[in-house]
Amino acid sequence: MTETLQNLYLGFSVALTPNILMYAFVGCVIGTLVGVLPGVGPLAGISLLLPVSFGLNATSAIVLLAGIYYGAMYGGSTTSILMRIPGEAASVMTCIDGYAMTRNGRAGPALAIAAVGSYIAGTISVVALMFLAPPLASFALRFGPPEYFTLLLLGLLALAYMSGGSMLKALAMAVLGLLFGMIGIDPMTGFSRFSFGLVELGDGLGVVPVAVGLFGLSEILLTAGQPTAPAVTKPRLRELLPSREEWHDSVWPIGRGTVLGFLIGIIPGSAHIISSFVSYALERRISKHPERFGQGAIEGVAGPESANNSATSGAFVPMLALGVPSGPIPAVMMAAMMVHGISPGPLLISQQPELFWGFIASMYVGNVVLLILNLPLVGLFVNLLRVPYPLLHPGILMFCVLGVYAVNGSVVDVGIMTLMGALGYLLRKFDFETAPVVLGLVLAPMMEMSFRQSLSMSSGSYSIFITRPIALTLLTVGLALLLSSVISFGMRKADWRRRLGFAGAKD
Amino acid sequence: MTIDRISGGALVIFSLLVIWQGSALPLGTFRQPGPAYIPILLALLLLIVGAFIAATGTRAPKFSSIGWGERRHAVAILGVCVVAVFGIERLGYRLTLVLVLSFLFKIVERRGWLLSASLAFVLAFGSFFLFYTLLRVPLPQGPFGF
Numbered sequence A: 001m002t003e004t005l006q007n008l009y010l011g012f013s014v015a016l017t018p019n020i021l022m023y024a025f026v027g028c029v030i031g032t033l034v035g036v037l038p039g040v041g042p043l044a045g046i047s048l049l050l051p052v053s054f055g056l057n058a059t060s061a062i063v064l065l066a067g068i069y070y071g072a073m074y075g076g077s078t079t080s081i082l083m084r085i086p087g088e089a090a091s092v093m094t095c096i097d098g099y100a101m102t103r104n105g106r107a108g109p110a111l112a113i114a115a116v117g118s119y120i121a122g123t124i125s126v127v128a129l130m131f132l133a134p135p136l137a138s139f140a141l142r143f144g145p146p147e148y149f150t151l152l153l154l155g156l157l158a159l160a161y162m163s164g165g166s167m168l169k170a171l172a173m174a175v176l177g178l179l180f181g182m183i184g185i186d187p188m189t190g191f192s193r194f195s196f197g198l199v200e201l202g203d204g205l206g207v208v209p210v211a212v213g214l215f216g217l218s219e220i221l222l223t224a225g226q227p228t229a230p231a232v233t234k235p236r237l238r239e240l241l242p243s244r245e246e247w248h249d250s251v252w253p254i255g256r257g258t259v260l261g262f263l264i265g266i267i268p269g270s271a272h273i274i275s276s277f278v279s280y281a282l283e284r285r286i287s288k289h290p291e292r293f294g295q296g297a298i299e300g301v302a303g304p305e306s307a308n309n310s311a312t313s314g315a316f317v318p319m320l321a322l323g324v325p326s327g328p329i330p331a332v333m334m335a336a337m338m339v340h341g342i343s344p345g346p347l348l349i350s351q352q353p354e355l356f357w358g359f360i361a362s363m364y365v366g367n368v369v370l371l372i373l374n375l376p377l378v379g380l381f382v383n384l385l386r387v388p389y390p391l392l393h394p395g396i397l398m399f400c401v402l403g404v405y406a407v408n409g410s411v412v413d414v415g416i417m418t419l420m421g422a423l424g425y426l427l428r429k430f431d432f433e434t435a436p437v438v439l440g441l442v443l444a445p446m447m448e449m450s451f452r453q454s455l456s457m458s459s460g461s462y463s464i465f466i467t468r469p470i471a472l473t474l475l476t477v478g479l480a481l482l483l484s485s486v487i488s489f490g491m492r493k494a495d496w497r498r499r500l501g502f503a504g505a506k507d
Numbered sequence B: 001m002t003i004d005r006i007s008g009g010a011l012v013i014f015s016l017l018v019i020w021q022g023s024a025l026p027l028g029t030f031r032q033p034g035p036a037y038i039p040i041l042l043a044l045l046l047l048i049v050g051a052f053i054a055a056t057g058t059r060a061p062k063f064s065s066i067g068w069g070e071r072r073h074a075v076a077i078l079g080v081c082v083v084a085v086f087g088i089e090r091l092g093y094r095l096t097l098v099l100v101l102s103f104l105f106k107i108v109e110r111r112g113w114l115l116s117a118s119l120a121f122v123l124a125f126g127s128f129f130l131f132y133t134l135l136r137v138p139l140p141q142g143p144f145g146f
Helices: A002-015 A018-036 A042-049 A051-055 A058-083 A089-103 A107-140 A145-162 A167-180 A207-223 A244-266 A271-286 A299-314 A316-322 A328-339 A353-374 A378-386 A389-408 A411-429 A435-457 A469-490 B003-022 B037-055 B071-087 B093-108 B113-134
Strands: none
Touching: A002 A018, A002 A107, A002 A353, A018 A042, A018 A058, A018 A353, A018 A378, A042 A051, A042 A058, A042 A207, A042 A328, A042 A389, A051 A058, A051 A328, A051 A389, A058 A089, A058 A107, A058 A299, A058 A328, A058 A353, A058 A378, A089 A107, A089 A271, A089 A299, A107 A244, A107 A299, A107 A316, A107 A353, A145 A167, A145 A435, A145 A469, A167 A435, A167 B003, A167 B037, A207 A328, A207 A389, A207 A411, A207 A435, A207 B071, A244 A271, A244 A299, A244 A316, A271 A299, A299 A316, A316 A328, A328 A435, A389 A411, A389 B071, A389 B093, A389 B113, A411 B071, A435 B037, B003 B037, B071 B093, B093 B113
């Protein structure tokens, strides 16, 4: 405990330097704008701004990108509440009751509860991250290739299991992502695989062009036909204060959303999206008046908003402690750290304490900055939505091209982005999720390497995956998830998503 | 025809293509996998999953139920990206961006000439100034110094 507090003191001494403070602030502002703009989610936002961080030192870069991440989570709620347009996917659930509150003339309290809930959840989950990551990192030092392989396998199975749609389709997308990750030179034999003579593909497909294509460009393709900007409600500052009853009704949903979001955040998958869905379903399930949901229940705003912000911190736990990204956003963050010569993993905390604890402390600072930014400046941010989409989307497209080109200075990456944009457009038309593709792409090289290293260690015996206790445990959990889905599919039973009310939540 | 039947079929075809391409590489053995081992294993898994999606997709929405109202914009935007791929290093960042943005504003979004040209110019030169000059991100200049 004392050691943690000492480390946190070290972190704050880094995070409160004017330089880092400025990057946290800039990241939060950009993130909020990214969250407000439909079509540019946190993943595309981080990917696009990755080149900007190249000129910074590692701590500044990661603080800037993290600021964009949780700023986008805050910003997404604003458009959901005021216009029923989710700025990013995790805010979909906030649309339902948030917008209903706006129609009932309670937009201000909805925004205030979303901001306060996000602040509380963000702060508490950083405390949990602070206490959980170091012991997990120490434990992870016992991991060898078999443990890493089974952990990654479990991650992909959990991702498919937790996906909001069909598990089969999520699994197909994860495998597709793994296949994309096979492109390039095989690190163990030097053979060039599926690169079709293109030298630029020797290192494989980059995460950034794939992520920007699948998320940013495909969203532009789907929404570009929108004719005019929708009407924007702009609440005044004095209308923001919730009533005593609204505060009372929000306390427990915020608490439950925080715990739920953090736990789901640790599990691989699109944590922030899933957590808001599960939180909404949970609040509706345990409410004494479930009929209020959809009509402007403040619990339907407080729970999901707290959960998606808490999941943001939870997602950093496996990334920082194990070096394993739990979703596409931590994967891009990890790529950014690698650009700066930092390998996230068990040794990060002991070898680079300034970076780790500075990052943790900057998250506290970022949450305060966002609370200050979001409430008084909400009117300013929503003005952006008055710009007609036909004038906005060419600008977003320009940033996609610029951001992707600037990572490696390669037009091949812009070509990959274009192909992935078309693929993402079609996949979404055909009801497939695109997040597992990015996660599969990132995990593929690690997974293949640890699999083949494991077999080299055991002279080709597959028993290495069941004779080591940690690997066996992880494998058993993964198989249990797979089995439970197969059984529920075979018996045509409603699975956990429907039981929690996902289908009804879409009303 | 349902969307799951079509997408499942597409996944099966894609996995067969991967297996065909992967067959040119050494497969290795069960105990000592070669460079083609994992890709072919994954392609087989995708083939099975794709076949399952197609086989169980009888109750999925019909292909005809998908709306394609935005296709004109989508094709134009993808075309613009292809032009950017070929133009950005030949014509330079600013000139390419002025051309593609003018096309999007004027032809696709049917805005006035003055507005289209001004927005394209401001966005292309403004982003170049921000990223190249201020943030020192290298961007191509092209033969005309643009």
